Each structure stands twice: as C-alpha cells, then as structure tokens.
Amino acid sequence: MKVGFIGAGSIGGAMIKGLINSGVDPEDVLVKGGHSNRAQELQKELQFNLITNYDELKVTDIIIVAVGSPALDGVFSELKKIVKDQPVVSVSGGSTIEFMHNYLPNYSVALAIPNTPVSIGEGVTGISYAEEFTQEQRDIVKSVFEKMGQLIEVPESQLGIFGTVAGCSPAFIDVLIEALSDAGVLNGLPRQLSYDAVIQMLIGSAKLAQQHNGHVAELKDQVTSPGGSTIRGVAALEENGFRNALIKAVDAAQNG
Template identity: 75%
Template sequence: MKIGFIGAGSIGSAMIKGLIHSGINPDDILVKGGRSNRTKELQKELNFKIVSNIIDLRDTDIIVIAVGSLALKDVFNELKEFVKNQVIVSVSGGSTIEFMQSYLPNHATAFAIPNTPVSIGEGVTGISYAKEFNEGQKELVKDVFERMGKLIEVPEEQLGIFGTVAGCSPAFIDILIEALSDAGVLNGLPRKLSYEAVIQMLIGSSKLAQQSKGHVAQLKDQVTSPGGSTIRGVAALEENGFRNALIKAINAANNG
C-alpha cells in the first residue's frame, strides 16, 4: 500500500509520524510539500519520499490532502487531471464532499478531521464518505487511519462540531494539565513530580472511562464520599463555572 500526502503542515506531519511509528515503511509514503523547508526537515527525521509534483502521486492507493483551505482549488485542479482509482481523503479545513465531487465527480472522496494525537497512534478522526465509496475502499481508509487511533464515521453535517470537540480540546486539556500542576506546586509538590502525577492521572482516568460500561458520572460518584475532599473540590468547580467554561470554549471555537 502506498500513501500520498499533499501538504505536511501540523496535521499532515502528525499523520505521517503516526503512520511511520505504526510500522508503515517510510518508502511507501510519498509527500508533496509546500514552499517552506518543513517537509525537508521532517523527511530528514522520518525518511519518507518527497515528490516534486502532485502528479508524482499517481501510483499511490490513497491520497491525503492536508493543505490550507486557500490551496484546495489549485490542488483539486491538478488532481482531476490524473486521478483514477485512488481514494481521496481531505483533512483540510473548508473541504466538503460536494466541493470535492465538483472536481472529481463519482469518485471515492472523503472528508476527515483528525486530532494531533494521531502522531503517537492515540488520535481520534471523524470521517464522512461520499456515496461513491464501496466497502473495499472504506476498508482501505480504515487500514490507514486506524493505525493512528480511532476512526469514527460521522454524518457530514456533524463533522464540524465533532472536529471542534476532538481537535480543539487537546489545547484545553493542556491548560488543564498546567493548572492542576500549578495547584500541586502551590501546595508543595515539585514541578516535575506534579506534572507526572497529573498526566498519569489523566491517562488512567481516560482509560477507565473508555472501558466503563456506565455513565462517567458514575465514576465520579464512586470517588465522592459524603463530606469528603473530592466532593468539596467538585463543589468548588461548580461554584467557579468549570462546566460552563468548557461549554463556552467549545462554542467559541465552533462558532468563531
């Protein structure tokens, strides 16, 4: 299987890293980068192949488009000149299936939104497929994307908010990690130990929530004993609008 990339910015490079770290042979990844030296620097690290022109991707099985939205028209104008059997997946903001089909009618096109943890195989990607996709082509996409984490099929009209929740929230979690670590330091923990404790707590809590068959509220209830320290902390979060702050952050990111 050969995988082509058009663009190696933040999300493109994260995907390339995730695929190579999953065991994909770097020789099977062909990348057409932009005018910056970012692709060349990344290639020195990961040893994938750099191609000079988009048409050099004509022998790949799947092409991932990871360019800025302003470049999409130029990219699809080039793709329509040679694409035949390749599956096309755009991870570029501003893509729609209707847009892609206007250049590649009746072709297997899909719009996907991954988040940056794909770089370590722990990402989540929402994807919407054009009706032209057959099961074999979907299996090809799954084979690629599930190497980088979880792939979830989402109706296209819900893909935007899915991408906001999955794609913007890592930054919010980074702020949460920093704030919890600050609280640990304020109360006497060394900074390194505080970060270590917080990060491992989040990993463990996330895995427990993922494996639990009940509502996450039940997990919270299990550790909030009457009059205990955890319920006092929960009350302080409610008093200071913790939930509302997160909801407003998602709304601002999604509607800004």
C-alpha cells in the same frame, strides 16, 4: 500499501509521523510539500519518499490532502488530472464533499478531521464518505487511519462540531494539565513531580472512562464519599463554573 500526502503542515505532519511510527515503511509514504520547507525538514527526520510532482502520486492506494484552504483549488485542479480509483481524503478544514466533487465528480472522496494525537497513534478522526465509496475503499481508508488511532464515521453535518470537540480540546486539556500542576506546586509538590502525577492521572482516568459501560458520572460518584475531600473539590468546581467554562470554550471555538 502506498499512502500519498499533499501537504506536511501541522496535521499532515502529525499524520505522517503517526503512520511511520506505527511501522509503515517510510518508502511507502509519498509526500508532496508546498512552498514552505516543512516537508523537507520532516523528511530529514522520518525519511519518507519526498516527491516533487503530482504524477508520482499515481502509484498510491490512497491520497490524503492536508493543505490550507487557499491551496485547495490548485491541489484539486491537479488531482483531477491524475487520480484513478484510489480514494481521496481531505483533512483540510476548508473543504467539503461538494467542493471535492466539483473537481472529482462521482468520485470516492471523503472529508476527515483528525486531531494531533494521531502523531503517537492515539488520535481520533471523524470521517464522512461520499456515497460512491465502495466497501473495499472504506477498508483501505480504515487500514490507514486506524494506524493513527480511532476512526469514527460521522455525518458531514456533524463533522464540524466533532472536529471542534476532538481537535480543539487537546489545547483545553493542556491548560487543565498546567492548572492542576500549578495547584500541586502551590501546595508543595515539585513541578516535574506535579506534572507527572497529573498526566498519568489523566491517562488512567481516560482509559477507565473508555472501558466503563455506564455513564461517566458513575465513576465520579465512586470517588466522592460523603463529606470527603473529592466532593468538596467538585463543589468548588461547580461554584466556579467549571462545566460552563468548558461548554463556552467549545461553543466559542465552533461558532467564533
């Protein structure tokens, strides 16, 4: 299967890395870059097939658009000249299914929002399909995106908040990692040891929550013994507005 990319910026580059690191042959990844040198620089590292014109995308089985909003009109103006029956998936924040249908009417287009952990195969991507999508085309999209992590179908009306929660929260978690590490250092742990402990704790906790069939509060209850250190810490989080801070962060990212 050949995968075409238009754009190799932050999210496009992360997806390209994720695909190739998952075992996809770099020769089967065709990338058309823009005016910056990001695609060229990334090609030196990953050895994918760097192309220079849209016609070369005709051989692909799926085309992924990963450009900034200002470039969307130009990209889709070119795509309408060359696409055949391969699905087109936009991961650009400024696009909608309606926008894509303006250029590719009655065509199998989809809007997706991945997060940056797709680069290591641990991402989560929300996707909304146009009604023209066949099951065969969905299978093509699924086979590509699941190499980079989990793919979840989401109504387009909810895709924005899904993308905010999944896409912005990695930065919030990075702040959490830094703060927990600082707390460890404050109490005597060497910096690297503190980072190692915090990061592995988060990995293990996330996997445990993923495998747990009940409410995540049940996992919290399992480690908060009466009068113990953990419940005292939880009480301090509540006193300082931890939950509210996270809710406000997501709401600010979503609504500006």
